[in-house]
Amino acid sequence: MSNESFPLKLEGGDVPMVRFDRVTKQYGDLTVLDSLDLDVKANEMVAIIGPSGSGKTTVLRMLMGLELIDEGVIYVDGQPMTHMEKNGRLVRAGQKYLRRMRSSIGMVFQQFNLFPHMTALQNCMEAPVQVLGLSRKEARERSLELLKLVGLDDKMDQYPARLSGGQQQRVAIARALAMRPKIMLFDEVTSALDPEIVGEVTQVIRKLHDEHSLTMLMVTHQMGFARDISDRVCFFYEGKIAEQGSPEQLFDNPRNERTAMFLSAVLEAD
Amino acid sequence: MSYLEFLYKYAPSFLNGAVVTLEQTALGTLLAVIVALIMGFMKMSSFIPVRWVGIVYIEIFRGTSLLVQMYWIFFVLPLFGITLGKFEAGFLAVGLNLGAYGAELVRGGVQSVPRSQYEAATALGMHPFTRMRRVIFPQALLNMLPPWGNLLIELLKATALVALISVADLMFVSKQINMSTFLSAQAFGTALIIYYIIARGIITPGMRGLECKLAKKLSIG
Ligand SMILES: Nc1ncnc2c1ncn2[C@@H]1O[C@H](COP(=O)(O)OP(=O)(O)O)[C@@H](O)[C@H]1O
Ligand SMILES: [Mg+2]
Numbered sequence: 001m002s003n004e005s006f007p008l009k010l011e012g013g014d015v016p017m018v019r020f021d022r023v024t025k026q027y028g029d030l031t032v033l034d035s036l037d038l039d040v041k042a043n044e045m046v047a048i049i050g051p052s053g054s055g056k057t058t059v060l061r062m063l064m065g066l067e068l069i070d071e072g073v074i075y076v077d078g079q080p081m082t083h084m085e086k087n088g089r090l091v092r093a094g095q096k097y098l099r100r101m102r103s104s105i106g107m108v109f110q111q112f113n114l115f116p117h118m119t120a121l122q123n124c125m126e127a128p129v130q131v132l133g134l135s136r137k138e139a140r141e142r143s144l145e146l147l148k149l150v151g152l153d154d155k156m157d158q159y160p161a162r163l164s165g166g167q168q169q170r171v172a173i174a175r176a177l178a179m180r181p182k183i184m185l186f187d188e189v190t191s192a193l194d195p196e197i198v199g200e201v202t203q204v205i206r207k208l209h210d211e212h213s214l215t216m217l218m219v220t221h222q223m224g225f226a227r228d229i230s231d232r233v234c235f236f237y238e239g240k241i242a243e244q245g246s247p248e249q250l251f252d253n254p255r256n257e258r259t260a261m262f263l264s265a266v267l268e269a270d
Numbered sequence: 271m272s273y274l275e276f277l278y279k280y281a282p283s284f285l286n287g288a289v290v291t292l293e294q295t296a297l298g299t300l301l302a303v304i305v306a307l308i309m310g311f312m313k314m315s316s317f318i319p320v321r322w323v324g325i326v327y328i329e330i331f332r333g334t335s336l337l338v339q340m341y342w343i344f345f346v347l348p349l350f351g352i353t354l355g356k357f358e359a360g361f362l363a364v365g366l367n368l369g370a371y372g373a374e375l376v377r378g379g380v381q382s383v384p385r386s387q388y389e390a391a392t393a394l395g396m397h398p399f400t401r402m403r404r405v406i407f408p409q410a411l412l413n414m415l416p417p418w419g420n421l422l423i424e425l426l427k428a429t430a431l432v433a434l435i436s437v438a439d440l441m442f443v444s445k446q447i448n449m450s451t452f453l454s455a456q457a458f459g460t461a462l463i464i465y466y467i468i469a470r471g472i473i474t475p476g477m478r479g480l481e482c483k484l485a486k487k488l489s490i491g
Pocket of ligand 2: 188
């Protein structure tokens, strides 16, 4: 890849917390992300909406470093994440570098993905102890505080199998927060939940947004919630951002025909 | 001679044989577990030369006869200057052979843990080694214990072959008793019963117990 046109790091007045710079991701012949540009400011809450298969999950997975991108560069807090500097050039990030860059990002998955052989508390403590090297005591205090934040301190000794979906998802949020990330990624975190318990999870996300300085990217099908909470909404279509804007603008006056069609289909279904 | 008299007379010999069989089984198991872990992980390695060592090992030891492998270890290796006692050659052959089958169980167990568990651990910044040790392997272990129970019974049965290089195990003792008494049914019948008791009275409940203990410790199931 010719990296000449990608800066080694982002400098200047307002460096974005996240920047996708012409990022392309392909699976075989399928181009899932097509030269995507996306900036997210520090402490911004960006909602990502769009039809199934449009590349929403892929955006988060690339940012989390779960898969390699094919072209372009992702920057986190001004530093390249998918690449690193070597002799004045950008080369593909090594595993160690990638692990360090990942530490500023937390991710919450649609299917919770808690570790089934650990209690809620152990789930939260595991990475702080094993990755950050915290003492068990410190990790425990930190985890308890976060379980309290998500309203589950009374369930700390329960194993995931004994928790409801909503409770599991809240533990997953606490687990991600225990690493003290600057950026939180939410991938349809309420889609696997029964409608009546969706609220207990969205409430936690709202609290995080209101009371903590976190940059958040949230893929969601809940248009009401997206509108309510986000600073900006991005509508994905076929691996590109077809339209983005403030929630009011995008939901009330979509400029792109695709956006309008998608919104009317989704709102009708509700 | 009634069967009771037969038993009374030969019980000590059978017992000695059974002890040797248990020793062969225990040492063979220990070796098989070690080999299975090493070869199983090698076969899963993303580093191709390492992966090939695993593949070739498993192919050779599963694709050829245990008896021939044992003869190689006992009769052929000395030609290359490696001389082993018959007892050592016996459990070595059994362990190396059954370890190749165990390697596939290790691989199967690890691969049965969903990808999402890897991703969750990766997203938390875990080093691949930590991820395996703390997240993937404990879950894999629980998945692979039931097939390991079967494998260990196969291993027990396979130890009967060590009689062919004159290790004085249960099989060897039964043959000797048969030769000196010509009471084949009693001699080999008793051997059958003792093998069965070891399998169903020791190995199966032992593995069940281990499974329960682990399941409780990991609190799944
Ligand atoms: N590992 C993969 N291998 C092949 N195709 C994939 C893989 N992951 C995702 N895709 C494809 O990429 C496209 C975008 O997927 P995704 O980002 O999950 O969409 P969304 O989250 O918007 O529904 C889909 O067509 C999907 O089938
Ligand atoms: Mg998705």
